[in-house]
Amino acid sequence: MRAVMVTGPGTTDVVEIDRPVAGPTDVLVRIRACGICGSDHMYTLYGGIPPRQGATPLGHEPAGEVEAVGAEVRGVEVGDHVVINPMAASDGIIGSGGAQGAFSSHIVLLDAVAGVHFRVIPKEIPFEVAALNEPMAVARHAVNRSGATVGERAVVFGAGPIGLGVLLSLKAKGVEHVVVIDVLPGRLAKALEVGADAVINSLDEDVASRLIELHGEAPAAVGQRGPRPATDVYIDAAGVAAVPTTVFGIVKQGARLVIPAVHKKPVEVDFGALLTSEISIIMSMGYPSEIFEVTDDIIANWRKYQLIISDRFPAEQTLEALELAATPGAADKVMVTFD
Incomplete structure (x- = not known):
């Protein structure tokens, strides 16, 4: 599959990597939307963040659809729509120095636990709105x-x-x-x-x-x-x-x-x-306990939250979306969507 990565100071590229596979305790999520954060531009300027300088997968505001569920995982089924806690990933913060980024078609949640790594949301909530969950937790x-x-x-x-x-x-x-x-x-x-x-x-x-x-x-x-x-x-x-x-x-x-x-x-x-x-x-920094606290309000008022999104790009234009988001005054909230 393709993933967007920081490949050097000031440089992002689309890189071919192996698609992850879910083991018995994991959940494989097909990414359907991922927002762009100002920190994505910061990571790019710095050439990544340790320990992955020069090879930092980007994308830490994801929402997606469950594609595979390990036999030992409870509280989720194939086809469920989910929001994700990037900070809970055992292989590093998703899109912020971890091994995975959500500007890719799939990510795997290792040793996945409902309410810790992900939360199932109603299917009527648009994926682009669900992907606001992480910044709204901030x-x-x-x-x-x-x-x-x-x-x-x-x-x-x-x-x-x-x-x-x-x-x-x-x-x-x-x-x-x-x-x-x-x-x-x-x-x-x-x-x-x-x-x-x-x-x-x-x-x-x-x-x-x-x-x-x-x-x-x-x-x-x-x-x-x-x-x-x-x-x-x-x-x-x-x-x-x-x-x-x-x-x-x-x-x-x-x-x-x-x-x-x-x-x-x-x-x-x-x-x-x-x-x-x-x-x-x-x-105030991050969201020590708020990642899924805010989800209920997004579900109840998703049309108001949807107004926050200013620009939308298909996944194949992620590099252009990142460039727009990094241009001062050009856009507010840029969202990348995946088919």
Whole structure:
């Protein structure tokens, strides 16, 4: 079969490899859709990731159809549709340094256990939507880290795929009012379509004053100057220095800032000025327990999740899809589909 691999710094190729075979404790999955993540471009630039530098199989956002089930495996049948936990694979994280990648026709789940390595989903859920499960788990982990709950007010910076996933998870948690902030009108329009209560274009509007209009004004705290919005939770899904800098300047006492975004440059922080705010700065990475927690919400609201997908490519155009996804501003969520 063919698989897309990083073959050197800045280089990806389609490589012929052996199709995997399921043993008595394994499940063979025919890949039907796989999303492209920003880390795929990062792996390519680095020439792979250890221990597979120069030969890194790509694709870690898969959904597929079960083609073979080992005699000792329970909880799944041939023909079932499944979402997959890439991090649980015993031969390394799928598409992120492991022996297998999901930009291929098949992967095998070794020593497969239902609820650990895979989860069966209803067949009416489109494979392209099911393949959002992995990045949406990243978004759900950020929301879980925030502690956001019923009746609170939240802000999401960045209306890309993770930001929209954060929005959907916040609403699933019962957060009262969610504002999405971005600089691209098209992304803001999509955020409203997905379910944002309001949006702000930070190029055209003053973020602090607009949030006070939307969330009300917080009581004054010792050492803080000027009116501040009563926002409880801020989530940085943008990864630019302007986001934490903005939050630090307007945050009310006791609010939380969660950062799932990858910041590629250092951000200067005046901790002295922040002291009386008692802000909680919380980092968020991956999905320690959320990979299948988010699946129920995707199943229940798959049409909203489908809006996150911006571009679709057939498997034979995976290299072109990767190039588009790596071009700044050219696409949001690119999905590769397999026949």
